Amino acid sequence: MSSLLSKWNRLGLVKQIVIGLVTGVILALIIPEAGKPIIIFGSLFVGALKAVAPVLVLVLVMSAIAQHKNGNKTNMKSIILLYLIGTFLAGLLAVVVSFVFPVSLTLVNKAEGVTPPSGVVEVLKKVLLNIVDNPINAITSANYIGILAWAVVLGFALKNAADSTKTMIANLSDAISKVVTWVIKLAPLGIMGLVYESITTSGLAALRSYGTLLVVLIGCMLIVALIVNPLIVFVLIRQNPYPLVFKCIKESGMTAFFTRSSAANIPVNMKLCEDLGLNKDSYSVSIPLGATINMAGAAVTISVLTLAAVHTLGIPVDFPTAVILSVLSAICACGASGVAGGSLLLIPLACSLFGISNDVAMQVVGVGFIIGVLQDSFETALNSSTDVLFTAAAEYKEWRKEGKTIEMKKMS
Structure with a gap:
């Protein structure tokens, strides 16, 4: 048994995940009913990620700021700018593709019981209220904007603390990081359970009638x-x-595809940034921040589904107005929560730009829920892998200026 475990550990995490994925597919096809208990592995994995992520973000960010020495460089300005540019360009691309390949929808009433925001002001108000949320409530409700805000405030407050206090915080940060590595080791089993659940759900059959919409959505995300x-x-x-793009997709996008939650993928991204040798002062802040505002996939979803509603209703729209939609979708995407389906509830807000009633817009949201099995998986994979990509790119830019070598060939 020990030799078997030793061989398994030598495979590497990505190969282990691929084995788990293939095993999940095979079991789902061979024993779709008898293997239902396998689903628990996926639920446990996602649950463990969601449990450790809020504490990880709070402790890492607080520790990084408290121990940051004046003169040490961080790349936060560049990273935030990349997040905003990437999200806007994704929304703009979705607008262009939707004009070239217009999609019409068969509207359905499948979104009862959900309430979308009434306007951009409400989205911004929610963001501001999340910033001043009670710290305990922020952690228990996985409000990452609030967690970040408290981590930053506490970090600055502890900058002048005694060295022993800073050492204790650093030790706590290392301990939480160690717990994260233990959780990530469960990824092969977790992915096996998640892919088994995805294949055995009846939702896949309903996707056939929305093939064109899915092709446009997924095509836009792949282009981005x-x-x-x-x-x-x-x-x-x-x-x-x-090499960097494929590494981020392989090691971050793959797990995000199945967890369908940018927030749950924060620990995975933190570990990847560490493996890439990035500055902890930067990625400990940029990764959780990216899980809340770097939403290129969400911008694509909002733009494509909104313009699909416009084409379905025969509403005339000129290209400049559609470009305004790409700006609005980028703003809305930044307010989307880092959980499964977070972007769909912002579609009515974008639809209001074209005078589409809330009743019709909620039917479009219903379509989004039907195709959510694939749409949300691709969206989250794009969002989460881009967090690491842009964080690394901003730092590698500084390395290039300093004459350091960026060994892309070693990324596999």
């Missing part, structure tokens, strides 16, 4: 992931960006 983002990274580092 494989063309737009690499171009942005190339402009920064002046090297072939694809």
